[in-house]
Amino acid sequence: MMGETVKIRVDDRELEVQRGTLLIEACRAAGIEVPSFCYYPGLSLQAACRMCLVEIEKAPKLQTACTVPVTEGMIVRSNTEQVTQARRSMLEFLLGNHPLDCPVCDKGGECELQDMVFRYGASESRYGEAKRHVEEQQWSPVVYFDAPRCILCYRCVRVCDEGMGVGALSVVNRGVHTEIAPNHGDHLECEECGMCIDICPVGALTSGAYRYKARPWEMQYTSTICTHCGDGCKTTLSVRNNKILRGNNRDRSGINGEFLCIKGRYAYDFVEHPSRLRQPLIRRGRELVETTWEEAIGTVAAKWSEILARRNKAANNTLAETSEKRSEGFGVIGSNHTTNEENYLLQKFARTVLQTNHVDHHRTADYAALIHALANESAEQPSQAQRPPLARSKDIVGASAILLVGNNPTEQHPLIAWNIREACRLNGARLYIIHSRRIPLLRQSHRFLPLGLGHEADALRHLCGEPEATQALLGETPSGDNVTADLLNDFRNRLQEEKDVIVVFGDEITGPDVSLLIRMGSRLSGQTRYIALGDYSNSRGASDMGLLPHLLPGYRPVGDAAARAFFEDRWKSPIPATVGLSVDDMVAATLQGGMDALYVVGANPLKGRNPEDFCGKTFLVVQDLFLQETAQAADVVLPAASAYEKSGTVTNTCGELQRLRKAVGVLGTRTDLQIFASLAAAMGATLHPSQPEEALEEIRQMVPEYNIPLANVLAGGAEAVLNPNGFKPLAAPAETSGRVYSAQDTLFTSGTLGRFSNILNLVPERNIRKEPGPA
Amino acid sequence: MASILGGIVETVAALASGFKVTFRQMFRPTVTENYPDEAPNFQNRFRGLHVLQRDEAGLEKCVACFLCSAACPSNCIYIEAADNTAEQQISAGERYASVYNIDYNRCIFCGYCVEACPTDAITHGHEFELASYNVTDLIYRKERLLAQKTTTDQTAAGDPALSMPSGRNQSAS
Numbered sequence: 001m002m003g004e005t006v007k008i009r010v011d012d013r014e015l016e017v018q019r020g021t022l023l024i025e026a027c028r029a030a031g032i033e034v035p036s037f038c039y040y041p042g043l044s045l046q047a048a049c050r051m052c053l054v055e056i057e058k059a060p061k062l063q064t065a066c067t068v069p070v071t072e073g074m075i076v077r078s079n080t081e082q083v084t085q086a087r088r089s090m091l092e093f094l095l096g097n098h099p100l101d102c103p104v105c106d107k108g109g110e111c112e113l114q115d116m117v118f119r120y121g122a123s124e125s126r127y128g129e130a131k132r133h134v135e136e137q138q139w140s141p142v143v144y145f146d147a148p149r150c151i152l153c154y155r156c157v158r159v160c161d162e163g164m165g166v167g168a169l170s171v172v173n174r175g176v177h178t179e180i181a182p183n184h185g186d187h188l189e190c191e192e193c194g195m196c197i198d199i200c201p202v203g204a205l206t207s208g209a210y211r212y213k214a215r216p217w218e219m220q221y222t223s224t225i226c227t228h229c230g231d232g233c234k235t236t237l238s239v240r241n242n243k244i245l246r247g248n249n250r251d252r253s254g255i256n257g258e259f260l261c262i263k264g265r266y267a268y269d270f271v272e273h274p275s276r277l278r279q280p281l282i283r284r285g286r287e288l289v290e291t292t293w294e295e296a297i298g299t300v301a302a303k304w305s306e307i308l309a310r311r312n313k314a315a316n317n318t319l320a321e322t323s324e325k326r327s328e329g330f331g332v333i334g335s336n337h338t339t340n341e342e343n344y345l346l347q348k349f350a351r352t353v354l355q356t357n358h359v360d361h362h363r364t365a366d367y368a369a370l371i372h373a374l375a376n377e378s379a380e381q382p383s384q385a386q387r388p389p390l391a392r393s394k395d396i397v398g399a400s401a402i403l404l405v406g407n408n409p410t411e412q413h414p415l416i417a418w419n420i421r422e423a424c425r426l427n428g429a430r431l432y433i434i435h436s437r438r439i440p441l442l443r444q445s446h447r448f449l450p451l452g453l454g455h456e457a458d459a460l461r462h463l464c465g466e467p468e469a470t471q472a473l474l475g476e477t478p479s480g481d482n483v484t485a486d487l488l489n490d491f492r493n494r495l496q497e498e499k500d501v502i503v504v505f506g507d508e509i510t511g512p513d514v515s516l517l518i519r520m521g522s523r524l525s526g527q528t529r530y531i532a533l534g535d536y537s538n539s540r541g542a543s544d545m546g547l548l549p550h551l552l553p554g555y556r557p558v559g560d561a562a563a564r565a566f567f568e569d570r571w572k573s574p575i576p577a578t579v580g581l582s583v584d585d586m587v588a589a590t591l592q593g594g595m596d597a598l599y600v601v602g603a604n605p606l607k608g609r610n611p612e613d614f615c616g617k618t619f620l621v622v623q624d625l626f627l628q629e630t631a632q633a634a635d636v637v638l639p640a641a642s643a644y645e646k647s648g649t650v651t652n653t654c655g656e657l658q659r660l661r662k663a664v665g666v667l668g669t670r671t672d673l674q675i676f677a678s679l680a681a682a683m684g685a686t687l688h689p690s691q692p693e694e695a696l697e698e699i700r701q702m703v704p705e706y707n708i709p710l711a712n713v714l715a716g717g718a719e720a721v722l723n724p725n726g727f728k729p730l731a732a733p734a735e736t737s738g739r740v741y742s743a744q745d746t747l748f749t750s751g752t753l754g755r756f757s758n759i760l761n762l763v764p765e766r767n768i769r770k771e772p773g774p775a
Numbered sequence: 776m777a778s779i780l781g782g783i784v785e786t787v788a789a790l791a792s793g794f795k796v797t798f799r800q801m802f803r804p805t806v807t808e809n810y811p812d813e814a815p816n817f818q819n820r821f822r823g824l825h826v827l828q829r830d831e832a833g834l835e836k837c838v839a840c841f842l843c844s845a846a847c848p849s850n851c852i853y854i855e856a857a858d859n860t861a862e863q864q865i866s867a868g869e870r871y872a873s874v875y876n877i878d879y880n881r882c883i884f885c886g887y888c889v890e891a892c893p894t895d896a897i898t899h900g901h902e903f904e905l906a907s908y909n910v911t912d913l914i915y916r917k918e919r920l921l922a923q924k925t926t927t928d929q930t931a932a933g934d935p936a937l938s939m940p941s942g943r944n945q946s947a948s
Contacts, residue, residue: 103840103893104868136869212856212870215841 008074017070024052024065032078035087035116037201038153039066042426043162046154049094051116053086054078062086084120091121094151097132097176098202105149107203109216110250113151132176139188141762142208142266143197147179150204156180156196163259165410165421165443166190180204191747192763193414194265198248198258209266209759210246214238219245222663223253223716225650227337227537227643228263228750230364231256231393231415232652234716235264237644237663244268244644244664255393255656255718261414263750266759268644271664273756275626277639278668286615288627288637293670293678300621300636301682304330304354307596307619308683311355330354331586331595334361334547335602335672336536337753339648339660340706341695342672343538343545344553345687346601349676352573353685354599357558357580360549362603363740365507365534365653367543369514371555374530377518391502391529392720393654397423399529401446401498403432405517406456407506407533410440411746411769413653416504416533417441432495434459437479449473449491450481456508463492463520499526506533507742534653535743536751537643541651544703544721549580550737554703570702582738590618597621601672602640604752606630623675628752639669642753646671648692649713656718657708817901822884824902825877827921828895830867835921836896837875838868843888843897851881852888868894875917879905 004019010032017026025041027034037049045067053062057075062083065076077083094113102108134147154171157180161167168190172181182188197205219238226235226247234254235247247265252258270276280296281288311329332350334343343361350359374389396402396419409417421444423429430446433439436453451459451473461469476482495501501524509517514532521528534540546553552575556563564575581589587605589595597619604624606614611633614620622634631637643650644663651657670678673692680687689695700707705722712719743751748766750757760766808815817823828836839856855874865871888897907913 101868103842104838104870108840212839212858214856215845217845218841 006070006072006074008070008072008076010076011078020069022066023054023056023063023068023070023074023076026070027054027065027076027078034065034078035120036066037112037116037151038155040155040158040199042422043155043158046158049151049153050090051087053083053090055080055083087120088122091117092126095121095125096127096129097148098151099131099133099148101149105146105203106206106211107149107200111203112201134179137186138208139182139186140190140192140208140764142192142194142262142759143182143188144206144208144211145180145182146204146206149202150180151202152178152180153201155199155201156205159195159199160190162425163418163421164191164193164195165417165440169196189765189768191410191414192262192266192765193260194262195259198250198260198265207246207266209269210238213245214240222661223249224644224661224663225537225652225658226260226264228267228753229261229413229415229745230534230536230539230653231413232537232650232654232656232658232718233260233264233415234658234718235260235268237268239663242664244271253716254658255652256415256418259415259418262747262760262763263414263754263757267750267754267757269758270625270753270756271642271644271666273626273758275756276666276669277625277627277631277637278666280639281627281631281634281637283635288632288634296636296638297675297678297682300638301679303619304597304679305683308354311596328356328358328581328586328589328595329597330356331358331581331590331598332356332360333583333586333598333600333603333605334359334542336361336364336534336539336542337602337643338538338542338672339643339646339650339692340538340541340545340657340699341648341692342601342676343542343547344699345673345676345689345695347546347553348571349680349687350599351552351567351575352571353680353683353687355574355576357549357576357578358586358595359547359580360583360586360738361539361542361547362536362583362605362743363534363543363548363738364536364539364742365532366510366514366740367532367534367540368548368551368555369511370518370530370532373515373518376515377522387527387529388720388722389527389529390655390720391531392656392718393419393531393652395529396420396429396502396504396531397427399423399429399502400427400500401430401432401495401502403434403495403501403503404441405434405459405503405505406436406508407504407742408437408439408441409504409533412506412535412742412744413533414747416531420444420504430494430498432491436477438481447491447494448481449488450477450479450483452477454508457513457516460509460513460516460520462488463495464516464523465492496524498524501526501528502531503528504531504533507740510740531654533742535745537652538650540653540655541649544651544705545699549582553699554705567702570698579737584739585737590614590620593617600624600630600634604628604630606633607752623672624752625669626752626756628755638675640675641666641669641671645669646673646692648673649696651721652718655721657706657713657721658718659713659716821901821903822886822889822899824879824900824905824915825888825920826898826900827875827917828898829922829924832867833924834864835866835871836894837872838866838894838896839870839872839875840893842891842893846887846891848885848887849881849883851878852876853878872917875920877915877920879913879915880910 005016006019008015010027015030024034024039034052036052038046047064047067052065054065055077056063136146138144157169160169168183168188170181172179197207219240221236221238223236226233233256234249236249237244238246247268249258279290280293282291334346347359350356424431424444431444432447433445434449436451458469458472470488473483503521550558552563552567558579568575583605590598595618599621601623606629611629614633620634621636622631623638623640624631625642643660645665647662648660649657677690708719746769748760754760830836839854841854844852844854853876854872856870857873859865859871
């Protein structure tokens with residue numbers, strides 16, 4: 001929506017820009033150079049660096065273009081002798097104390113001050129005085145501060161306060177002694193996101209992880225998707241000699257712009273952790289010993305073929321079944337870190353080659369219930385909605401109101417939290433929170449509905465206007481808030497007035513509660529959109545690709561003969577018709593000795609249990625990066641490649657499809673896709689396709705939601721997978737077998753991967769923030 | 776008769792003009808060098824095997840800024856940098872080169888690295904006999920490139936050959 005425009009003249013060029021635009025933005029949009037240090041889009045104005053000075057006609061002195069909004073008929077000159085002189089003088093002042101240690105400074109080669117001096121500065125210095133020297137300080141394992149290099153642009157202070165909502169940095173002292181200081185005297189206690197380092201135009205704030213590792217011009221840059229949480233931030237990995245040295249996203253491409261949390265920025269170091277598996281292991285007696293790929297694959301294939309033959313024989317001879325103990329056959333547990341292509345092939349492998357529907361993964365959000373509820377909703381009310389009902393992560397920034405039910409995005413979904421803060425700060429969005437704890441986002445909230453643990457559904461019923469639920473909410477909550485009828489009604493009435501709400505919810509809302517949530521959302525005026533928050537990089541993809549015991553790819557029920565026929569026709573193999581077991585049921589059956597074989601890919605279902613109890617209970621094959629609990633109980637362990645070592649696509653929690661690119665390779669490992677192919681080949685079965693690109697093509701043909709234009713995805717952007725809008729309603733309601741629960745990772749943990757990241761284990765805040773969710 | 780006399784004169788004249796060069800050179804200084812029996816004599820600017828210099832205190836001059844490897848047209852310099860610590864001060868700056876390799880399979884002795892160096896740490900020495908039967912021997916590590924540690928008085932006025940890695944008859948440029 002275009003507002004009123006005004007005409008201005010810059011350097012004899014007529015520009016037509018929207019009223020209220022800052023002059024610096026107007027100039028830059030037209031390709032007119034106006035240098036700046038302190039001006040930063042999205043942050044508050046500072047006018048500290050005085051680099052953007054321009055001549056404005058009728059103004060007595062030079063004006064800072066970063067604080068002047070355009071007005072009708074404004075005449076601006078940006079290339080006069082006076083302006084050039086001013087820029088040169090400002091740089092001379094900055095260089096007065098700035099040390100000339102570019103050769104040893106990590107910023108050298110990508111330093112804004114270097115570039116500015118090269119472009120606008122004087123060729124020689126007139127200062128002969130000694131420069132002020134202060135020793136470099138280490139503020140945290142990842143943040144170093146070199147005070148003399150600082151040019152006091154206050155970008156770090158603002159990004160920490162406004163962007164992150166942490167406010168760990170501040171300015172102390174006055175005049176030439178002005179300095180940036182951390183919140184705890186000599187060290188930082190913050191989210192360790194590294195945004196301050198990233199945004200620093202000079203080498204004053206530098207990264208401990210990247211310290212002295214390389215210079216920017218000699219690295220290769222691979223943009224890929226962070227493998228930690230479900231937000232799917234794009235991170236550009238800097239690689240030198242097959243070693244990842246840093247992660248950032250300075251080009252602001254991707255859904256996250258420049259934002260990254262500690263995991264995306266630093267926690268790539270699990271890749272070369274010493275305990276990384278680099279050779280297959282096979283159980284000989286009680287010990288797991290190293291072996292060759294040929295032997296490992298051969299052993300697994302032989303054992304699986306034997307089980308398969310035995311089961312086929314038993315199926316033909318039904319009499320034998322009665323005498324033998326009933327066994328569940330194969331169980332397959334997939335991962336929420338592997339790519340869509342791998343997830344698709346894994347369930348295809350399980351359903352066609354292994355002939356089982358015991359396929360599942362750790363479900364961290366109830367995407368299946370959400371998709372079904374929305375499909376049924378759109379069938380009930382042939383909608384007039386113009387937009388898909390599932391919001392993308394960036395949509396949050398433009399929403400006029402956000403309703404957060406459960407979860408703690410600050411810890412579990414840093415990008416969603418960043419977007420919520422941006423929405424509140426820049427667009428005045430109103431944040432409504434329904435939560436059992438006082439989470440950090442309350443600082444931005446408009447209305448807060450505190451409740452007791454597990455009462456989220458009651459809150460939704462209250463919002464739907466059910467008086468019994470209102471009664472259940474009244475009284476004092478465990479967090480110490482007193483809930484009154486007035487508070488409840490005020491919350492409901494305020495929310496009712498909102499026009500464009502995005503509902504963000506965590507694992508507190510699952511199963512039938514999701515339908516309740518959709519019903520509540522449909523009562524609001526305007527179109528309500530939804531985001532379900534799931535953990536890990538590809539939880540949504542695992543659900544979409546049918547790593548579920550009751551659903552085929554694209555959420556088609558296994559029990560539906562037509563859906564089965566569609567896949568059987570393409571896969572040229574029958575698919576079992578019965579609904580399979582969930583992860584928990586499979587683990588329980590294993591403990592009872594009821595599973596013939598269990599194949600665990602990139603998951604750790606035995607976390608928190610004693611691996612000894614599971615040894616010898618079944619033929620257990622584990623495919624993972626590390627020897628975690630499940631792998632310790634395995635008969636064969638296959639070392640897999642991580643997300644940074646392969647290509648493919650992943651779908652984030654908002655349903656945005658993005659592309660992984662291979663950054664490095666680890667000797668001895670194979671990608672999950674390669675392992676599936678070699679296992680199938682060794683069993684004498686064919687499992688097509690064998691390349692990620694071909695697999696994606698098959699997914700696009702079999703799962704209509706993924707049949708979206710790929711140009712953007714291939715170019716490193718994101719594309720939302722099609723939403724269930726207009727998608728015909730599914731006859732059978734989703735069967736909710738199996739638990740849906742969050743892994744409750746904090747900012748400093750990330751499941752198994754987090755245990756093997758040195759940086760995540762090094763930051764002291766890890767010990768303070770133990771739990772993101774209720775204890 | 777006349778033709779015989781003429782022949783003698785011509786022969787003598789030819790011998791004289793030929794020996795003129797011989798006799799003239801006989802009294803000039805010798806320029807031929809007796810390599811390999813004697814050491815060759817190089818000009819100061821000769822670009823031979825690199826030497827990583829030390830400062831007056833014996834610390835390494837290299838601060839691992841990677842500018843030499845950036846300037847190198849044949850991409851033969853490999854560096855890894857590390858922090859100087861209070862216990863272990865290797866260079867005068869904040870950082871030093873923990874790994875500094877030059878691959879002499881690739882080096883073309885163009886001297887760009889020497890020009891790029893902001894601390895005059897890398898220089899060309901006069902060592903030149905680098906041939907080897909094994910290519911891996913041609914990857915020189917820092918230990919082979921580094922100047923010998925000397926006391927301060929020696930570096931100032933003493934024998935320049937002392938500062939070379941394997942002292943033949945070079946002098947630092």
